[in-house]
Amino acid sequence: MAARSYGQYCGLTRAVELVGERWALLIIRDLLVGPRRYTDLKQGLPRIPTNILSTRLKELQEGGVVRRVPLARCGLVYELTPYGRALEPIMLALGRWGFQTMGDPAEGDVVTPDSLTMALRTAFRPERAEDADFELHVGDVALRARVRDRMLTVAQLAPPAPPVGGAPPSGDPEGVIVAGPGIRRLIGGEITADEAVAQDVAAVVRGDEEILARFAGMFRIDPIEPIEPIDP
Amino acid sequence: MAARSYGQYCGLTRAVELVGERWALLIIRDLLVGPRRYTDLKQGLPRIPTNILSTRLKELQEGGVVRRVPLARCGLVYELTPYGRALEPIMLALGRWGFQTMGDPAEGDVVTPDSLTMALRTAFRPERAEDADFELHVGDVALRARVRDRMLTVAQLAPPAPPVGGAPPSGDPEGVIVAGPGIRRLIGGEITADEAVAQDVAAVVRGDEEILARFAGMFRIDPIEPIEPIDP
DNA sequence: CCGGATCCGAATCGATACTG
DNA sequence: CAGTATCGATTCGGATCCGG
Numbered sequence: 091m092a093a094r095s096y097g098q099y100c101g102l103t104r105a106v107e108l109v110g111e112r113w114a115l116l117i118i119r120d121l122l123v124g125p126r127r128y129t130d131l132k133q134g135l136p137r138i139p140t141n142i143l144s145t146r147l148k149e150l151q152e153g154g155v156v157r158r159v160p161l162a163r164c165g166l167v168y169e170l171t172p173y174g175r176a177l178e179p180i181m182l183a184l185g186r187w188g189f190q191t192m193g194d195p196a197e198g199d200v201v202t203p204d205s206l207t208m209a210l211r212t213a214f215r216p217e218r219a220e221d222a223d224f225e226l227h228v229g230d231v232a233l234r235a236r237v238r239d240r241m242l243t244v245a246q247l248a249p250p251a252p253p254v255g256g257a258p259p260s261g262d263p264e265g266v267i268v269a270g271p272g273i274r275r276l277i278g279g280e281i282t283a284d285e286a287v288a289q290d291v292a293a294v295v296r297g298d299e300e301i302l303a304r305f306a307g308m309f310r311i312d313p314i315e316p317i318e319p320i321d322p
Numbered sequence: 323m324a325a326r327s328y329g330q331y332c333g334l335t336r337a338v339e340l341v342g343e344r345w346a347l348l349i350i351r352d353l354l355v356g357p358r359r360y361t362d363l364k365q366g367l368p369r370i371p372t373n374i375l376s377t378r379l380k381e382l383q384e385g386g387v388v389r390r391v392p393l394a395r396c397g398l399v400y401e402l403t404p405y406g407r408a409l410e411p412i413m414l415a416l417g418r419w420g421f422q423t424m425g426d427p428a429e430g431d432v433v434t435p436d437s438l439t440m441a442l443r444t445a446f447r448p449e450r451a452e453d454a455d456f457e458l459h460v461g462d463v464a465l466r467a468r469v470r471d472r473m474l475t476v477a478q479l480a481p482p483a484p485p486v487g488g489a490p491p492s493g494d495p496e497g498v499i500v501a502g503p504g505i506r507r508l509i510g511g512e513i514t515a516d517e518a519v520a521q522d523v524a525a526v527v528r529g530d531e532e533i534l535a536r537f538a539g540m541f542r543i544d545p546i547e548p549i550e551p552i553d554p
Numbered sequence: 555c556c557g558g559a560t561c562c563g564a565a566t567c568g569a570t571a572c573t574g
Numbered sequence: 575c576a577g578t579a580t581c582g583a584t585t586c587g588g589a590t591c592c593g594g
């Protein structure tokens with residue numbers, strides 16, 4: 091039996107053995123945004139020890155979740171295999187689940203470009219989507235998000251994107267939203283767009299302020315019903 | 323910042339901090355089957371150190387995922403909160419994902435009643451369901467599974483169920499299936515019911531042998547398409 | 555700058571023993 | 575039954591180092 095095996099013959103156990111080690115799911119989160127170099131991953135996961143990153147990447151390759159690709163344009167990158175990409179809906183659902191109980195950021199917590207990108211994907215509701223094209227700034231991170239035809243695409247503007255990222259669309263966005271961590275409350279439906287502006291949670295620094303309401307309409311994670319139906 | 327925090331402000335990170343520690347998801351898997359006493363959990367997770375079980379249960383309670391309920395009939399049990407139960411679709415999806423690459427069992431791997439119950443739920447396809455009522459034996463584990471109205475219910479027959487489990491239906495099942503770990507290949511669609519019988523992967527020891535084909539029709543986890551569309 | 559490998563103290567895990 | 579206590583074996587985290 092493998093060293094860190096749980097000793098059970100079960101699909102979930104297998105999954106946890108593949109991607110349940112510390113840091114593994116966060117590495118996969120970043121790779122869901124796009125292929126990344128070793129250094130990109132290290133920057134996107136500021137607190138990961140380099141030896142752990144190295145070890146996890148090897149394990150994930152061995153498990154068929156990640157592969158290492160020498161890329162002509164920019165050296166060596168890691169990317170998800172099709173099997174690894176099959177985790178995407180699970181990661182989005184897990185992100186939604188965790189979002190429900192996210193409090194305020196702890197001291198030292200950071201928001202990275204890839205985590206914000208995945209947060210947008212997590213919160214995106216295709217069924218409510220309407221075309222839009224805006225910039226979102228949170229801390230040092232700036233993204234360009236575009237919705238066309240109920241499809242969301244996100245590109246990283248700042249910090250300067252890794253060479254592998256998709257290029258942002260040319261032309262100007264409809265508006266620029268600058269937000270703090272409190273934007274969680276807007277996405278969570280705790281406050282309205284107007285309240286977000288009033289409480290300085292978010293501001294529209296360019297374009298029509300109405301874009302914030304459109305944002306809040308499409309990017310939404312509803313709380314689970316707080317029923318407590320169990321009665322011993 | 324908390325001791326084992328990842329230092330990121332992100333929904334997925336929060337989720338991983340809540341349920342990503344070693345053994346936590348397997349504890350949750352067992353609790354998805356029903357409330358369990360400390361000892362039930364320890365039996366269902368034969369290789370978990372008791373201090374880890376104790377620690378995880380405390381952490382999961384603190385995270386609002388699990389609660390401890392003094393139950394009149396049988397002492398103290400742990401059960402999922404509504405928030406914890408919200409993990410069910412995610413756990414089923416993760417189980418399906420891991421199932422795809424489950425090889426043969428390693429030496430010493432066990433199949434527990436709760437893991438087999440969740441495996442059945444994982445593989446169940448409501449859209450293909452037809453009424454059925456059968457016993458499934460794998461190793462020492464025996465379950466009674468019943469499908470009515472496209473809903474699956476599973477009860478544990480052996481080993482003797484924890485007092486909290488639902489009672490099995492009265493009356494005889496339509497058939498009794500005895501299988502080995504190779505039943506994975508039947509569920510995975512690698513072999514047909516006839517081949518499973520021919521290869522001694524499964525046998526119908528009571529009732530009409532046709533029930534195995536009906537089983538295979540409703541309980542199925544298809545492989546992900548093995549496309550490799552990336553071309554650097 | 556990129557892609558790691560190495561080293562070492564601190565924290566966690568795993569196994570066993572023990573207790574109310 | 576429901577855990578706590580103890581202790582050696584691993585792993586993790588942080589820092590540094592190194593070849594390209």
